[in-house]
Amino acid sequence: MSERLRSIAANAVxxxxxxxxxxxxxxxxxxxxxxxxxxxxxxxxxxxxxQAAWGNYAFxxxxxxxxxxxxxxxxxxxxxxxxxVAIAAPAGYALAKLPFRGRPVVFAxxxxxxxxxxxxxxxxxxxxxxxxxxxxxxxxxxxPFIISxxxxxxxxxxxxxxxxxxxxxxxxxxxxxxxxxxxxxxPAAWPAVAAFAVFSFVANWNDLYWPLVxxxxxxxxxxxxxxxxxxxxxxxxxNVGALMAGGIVITLPLVIVFSTIQKxxxxxxxxxxxxxxxxxxxxxQASASPAPSSR
Amino acid sequence: MTTPASPRLKAQRRAGLLLTxxxxxxxxxxxxxxxxxxxxxxxxxxxxxxxxxxxVGFANYRTIAADPDFRHSVRNTxxxxxxxxxxxxxxxxxxxLLIEGRxxxxxxxxxxxxxxxxxxxxxxxxxxxxxxHPTFGLVNxxxxxAGADKLRFLSNPGIALYAIAGxxxxxxxxxxxVLFLAGLSTIPRELYEAxxxxxxxxxxxxxxxVTGPALAPVMLFVTIITTxxxxxxxDTVAVLTDGGPVHSTSVVLFVLYEEAFxxxxxxxxxxxxxxxxxxxxxxxxxxTRLAGRARHV
Amino acid sequence: xxxxxxEIDAISKRFGRHQAxxxxxxxxxxxxxxxxxGPSGCGKSTLLRLIAGLDDPDSGEIRVAGQPGKRPxxxxxxxRGVAFVFQTYALYPNLSGYDNIAAPLVMRELNGFERLPGAxxxxxxxxxxxxxxxxxxxxxxxxxxxxxxxxxxxxLSGGQRQRIALGxxxxxxxxxxxxxxxxxxxxxxxxxxxxxxxxxxxKRLGTTTLFxxxxxxxxxxxxxxxxxxxxxxxxxxxxxxxLYRNPVDLDVARFLSQPHLNCLPAKVILDGHVLIGGxxxxxxxxxxxGTEGIVGFRPEHATLRPRPASATVxxxxxxxxxxxxHAGADVFVFVRLLAPDTTCTIRAASxxxxxWAPGTPCAVALDAASGxxxxxxxxxxxxxxxxxxxxx
Numbered sequence: 010m011s012e013r014l015r016s017i018a019a020n021a022v023x024x025x026x027x028x029x030x031x032x033x034x035x036x037x038x039x040x041x042x043x044x045x046x047x048x049x050x051x052x053x054x055x056x057x058x059x060q061a062a063w064g065n066y067a068f069x070x071x072x073x074x075x076x077x078x079x080x081x082x083x084x085x086x087x088x089x090x091x092x093x094v095a096i097a098a099p100a101g102y103a104l105a106k107l108p109f110r111g112r113p114v115v116f117a118x119x120x121x122x123x124x125x126x127x128x129x130x131x132x133x134x135x136x137x138x139x140x141x142x143x144x145x146x147x148x149x150x151x152x153p154f155i156i157s158x159x160x161x162x163x164x165x166x167x168x169x170x171x172x173x174x175x176x177x178x179x180x181x182x183x184x185x186x187x188x189x190x191x192x193x194x195x196p197a198a199w200p201a202v203a204a205f206a207v208f209s210f211v212a213n214w215n216d217l218y219w220p221l222v223x224x225x226x227x228x229x230x231x232x233x234x235x236x237x238x239x240x241x242x243x244x245x246x247x248n249v250g251a252l253m254a255g256g257i258v259i260t261l262p263l264v265i266v267f268s269t270i271q272k273x274x275x276x277x278x279x280x281x282x283x284x285x286x287x288x289x290x291x292x293x294q295a296s297a298s299p300a301p302s303s304r
Numbered sequence: 305m306t307t308p309a310s311p312r313l314k315a316q317r318r319a320g321l322l323l324t325x326x327x328x329x330x331x332x333x334x335x336x337x338x339x340x341x342x343x344x345x346x347x348x349x350x351x352x353x354x355x356x357x358x359x360v361g362f363a364n365y366r367t368i369a370a371d372p373d374f375r376h377s378v379r380n381t382x383x384x385x386x387x388x389x390x391x392x393x394x395x396x397x398x399x400x401l402l403i404e405g406r407x408x409x410x411x412x413x414x415x416x417x418x419x420x421x422x423x424x425x426x427x428x429x430x431x432x433x434x435x436x437h438p439t440f441g442l443v444n445x446x447x448x449x450a451g452a453d454k455l456r457f458l459s460n461p462g463i464a465l466y467a468i469a470g471x472x473x474x475x476x477x478x479x480x481x482v483l484f485l486a487g488l489s490t491i492p493r494e495l496y497e498a499x500x501x502x503x504x505x506x507x508x509x510x511x512x513x514v515t516g517p518a519l520a521p522v523m524l525f526v527t528i529i530t531t532x533x534x535x536x537x538x539d540t541v542a543v544l545t546d547g548g549p550v551h552s553t554s555v556v557l558f559v560l561y562e563e564a565f566x567x568x569x570x571x572x573x574x575x576x577x578x579x580x581x582x583x584x585x586x587x588x589x590x591x592t593r594l595a596g597r598a599r600h601v
Numbered sequence: 602x603x604x605x606x607x608e609i610d611a612i613s614k615r616f617g618r619h620q621a622x623x624x625x626x627x628x629x630x631x632x633x634x635x636x637x638x639g640p641s642g643c644g645k646s647t648l649l650r651l652i653a654g655l656d657d658p659d660s661g662e663i664r665v666a667g668q669p670g671k672r673p674x675x676x677x678x679x680x681r682g683v684a685f686v687f688q689t690y691a692l693y694p695n696l697s698g699y700d701n702i703a704a705p706l707v708m709r710e711l712n713g714f715e716r717l718p719g720a721x722x723x724x725x726x727x728x729x730x731x732x733x734x735x736x737x738x739x740x741x742x743x744x745x746x747x748x749x750x751x752x753x754x755x756x757l758s759g760g761q762r763q764r765i766a767l768g769x770x771x772x773x774x775x776x777x778x779x780x781x782x783x784x785x786x787x788x789x790x791x792x793x794x795x796x797x798x799x800x801x802x803x804k805r806l807g808t809t810t811l812f813x814x815x816x817x818x819x820x821x822x823x824x825x826x827x828x829x830x831x832x833x834x835x836x837x838x839x840x841x842x843x844l845y846r847n848p849v850d851l852d853v854a855r856f857l858s859q860p861h862l863n864c865l866p867a868k869v870i871l872d873g874h875v876l877i878g879g880x881x882x883x884x885x886x887x888x889x890x891g892t893e894g895i896v897g898f899r900p901e902h903a904t905l906r907p908r909p910a911s912a913t914v915x916x917x918x919x920x921x922x923x924x925x926x927h928a929g930a931d932v933f934v935f936v937r938l939l940a941p942d943t944t945c946t947i948r949a950a951s952x953x954x955x956x957w958a959p960g961t962p963c964a965v966a967l968d969a970a971s972g973x974x975x976x977x978x979x980x981x982x983x984x985x986x987x988x989x990x991x992x993x
Contacts, residue, residue: 190323
């Protein structure tokens with residue numbers, strides 16, 4: 010087979026596969042702008058109409074508090090990221106640079122914690138939150154995720170390559186260990202922070218399991234839970250266009266934003282699999298962890 | 305060293321403990337303690353709202369082991385894993401290799417495969433539901449046009465699980481392509497040049513000589529994470545089929561959710577959670593072992 | 602802060618199996634510029650870190666300004682008046698040049714609340730900020746780094762970074778100024794210029810300064826006194842002139858005579874006379890007849906004389922010119938001695954070059970007043986370990 014033919018064949022295969030990858034999204038977009046009859050006709054290409062689009066989106070927004078879901082999603086995701094970074098950055102620094110007693114034990118505990126998915130401690134956490142009266146609250150949504158072993162690994166890996174001289178200089182200049190983390194390490198680790206933030210945001214925005222467990226009030230629902238509720242409610246029954254409109258509304262911002270910053274996201278996601286060669290020791294430990302669960 | 309700790313060292317040790325304290329406290333309170341508690345709960349007859357509980361030994365485990373619904377869900381989960389793991393890894397690797405070999409449209413393909421990674425699965429599941437609709441779904445339109453019968457993908461107990469697995473593969477292929485691409489980009493070009501000097505001209509021989517071995521750690525990582533993710537399948541089932549029809553798509557995590565949070569059967573729910581934990585721990589152990597060996601080869 | 606004196610009393614420090622410092626002692630006067638000179642790995646950087654309080658000695662004591670130094674647990678490192686310039690400069694990569702210089706003042710003079718950006722609105726904080734600003738500007742002016750204050754370290758050249766690092770160290774008017782090979786990463790021209798500037802600056806500020814280097818010319822050019830260090834211990838502390846003229850042992854002599862020191866095995870036969878390879882040679886430094894050791898002399902401490910092809914000139918060492926090397930105004934003539942079988946390097950004026958073509962027989966006449974005699978020690982441990990000592 011000639012080089013040219015082979016290239017054409019490869020492109021054909023990839024184009025077909027790519028089409029399947031984006032198909033649900035494309036179709037969702039088309040259906041959200043198409044009239045009901047067009048959708049039910051079974052046509053491959055749906056003719057969009059401005060009127061139908063308006064009708065579908067208006068219906069979705071009026072029957073489901075989509076904006077409220079989105080706001081909840083942003084609040085929860087941002088709160089989780091802030092807590093995760095605030096807890097993981099000092100710990101990553103201590104594990105990378107401070108020779109304290111019990112460091113191996115702490116490290117082992119974090120490896121252990123990293124392996125445990127949310128479904129395992131969910132029952133006792135649920136009972137605890139129920140007794141504390143925190144079901145149906147932001148706290149209940151955020152709390153289980155504030156500790157991220159993955160973040161600690163990532164930061165530890167980044168901080169290990171930070172020059173010791175600069176840390177010594179900072180100590181002589183009167184920095185406390187915490188201000189070293191806040192004023193020097195975190196700004197220097199900005200790429201790692203960004204990569205992790207993006208990764209964490211996607212994981213928590215899309216999570217269905219935990220919101221389903223702790224949330225029952227519609228005004229506290231996160232986007233996936235809200236959409237699932239909208240789908241299950243009688244309101245969307247038969248109104249496929251409106252359901253698709255709701256799906257587009259909660260998915261599109263994320264897809265647009267994260268497709269444009271793919272590189273950062275992939276760096277965060279692939280960090281445990283393809284470690285930076287500069288820091289072999291922590292990288293190898295990171296690769297021994299099952300990683301990207303959102304914790 | 306046996307020299308007594310100097311003030312400097314003491315100060316650093318104190319700072320080390322202080323800076324890790326929030327992480328340790330959160331880890332213990334939110335992960336380790338509840339995970340231990342779930343083991344204890346699985347051995348009791350605790351009910352939500354009760355202040356007391358009796359130790360019942362392995363009664364909860366015996367109950368779920370005898371429960372046909374649970375056994376069914378284990379079987380479903382294994383089928384799902386058995387479909388999704390090879391179904392997403394082999395094409396994922398193939399697509400990644402094809403994309404890596406392109407000079408044009410590379411970023412277009414990459415973006416296409418990246419889409420399912422970030423898109424909210426709940427939303428995408430509802431889109432698939434419409435695409436798979438028995439009368440007007442696009443997939444059935446195409447089947448019909450090809451001369452085949454239309455299928456009731458999500459309401460036929462015989463094929464619903466395969467339809468759910470298809471959505472799972474769709475979701476996971478993108479993820480795996482992205483990871484394989486990241487791994488491929490770290491292979492130095494010189495390795496390929498050396499390989500072609502050594503006479504490994506063909507794509508397949510090049511793969512065996514260079515790509516395969518260099519990609520082995522990524523392959524291991526992808527396999528483990530795909531297995532864990534497949535085993536953790538929940539969203540699509542919860543949104544689209546609610547475990548049905550007639551339990552045909554009920555997977556382990558869905559049963560766990562129903563037992564613990566819908567029927568509030570804390571004891572049996574905890575027992576399922578413990579078994580889930582043990583499976584995940586086993587996978588992690590395998591990965592750590594294999595990863596350790598891969599590093600030493 | 603007034604300049605500190607330092608007393609170092611028998612400190613030892615071990616890293617695993619490597620004894621970095623071996624019961625070493627040293628006294629530095631207040632206001633003095635002292636260089637710590639030694640080959641790499643001799644423990645001089647370790648010493649500096651111990652004085653700064655970045656590490657603790659295994660045993661022994663360091664007193665700064667006459668007070669016991671074992672108190673870093675009670676006081677934070679930054680509260681001691683010690684400034685440190687690292688070989689790598691150790692600038693804060695995310696802060697501008699200005700913020701780098703201001704950092705020690707901001708961290709010490711403002712509390713956590715006052716450091717918040719908005720706190721500037723409070724008059725008290727604004728006053729403190731203005732005071733910090735004026736001192737940062739003054740130092741920047743002094744070091745001529747004002748144009749680069751807005752840039753981050755990554756956007757600065759090596760020399761500019763070096764000045765920012767100096768500024769950061771000097772801005773808080775330390776009582777003790779520690780520099781660890783601060784010029785090692787500069788090119789030669791810049792190194793000479795900065796050397797002169799730093800000396801002038803130190804004279805003006807009068808801050809006690811400890812300057813670690815492995816470059817003897819740097820140490821000689823800048824210091825009031827030089828402490829020469831080998832294998833974790835101080836061998837000699839002296840003014841540059843004294844050190845140059847009277848090195849205490851062969852290691853020191855060789856280290857201070859780079860690139861060339863001639864070393865010949867010898868034996869004292871009379872006070873003021875040694876026997877080298879069968880020739881009697883006058884040498885004022887030779888004492889205690891019967892002692893064996895090494896005669897050391899610099900290329901400029903001997904002259905070359907002509908010699909008949911198969912004869913010797915009494916009181917000189919016979920040899921044959923091996924090759925000639927240009928060194929600007931002078932030339933170095935490498936002479937193969939007949940006995941002992943070794944090569945000597947002798948300095949000659951360049952116009953004499955034509956006289957000493959390779960193969961020419963010649964005689965090396967030592968300057969009796971300038972050469973040294975180093976008695977062989979029972980356990981000679983030459984740090985630069987060549988073979989002369991073993992041969993002797």
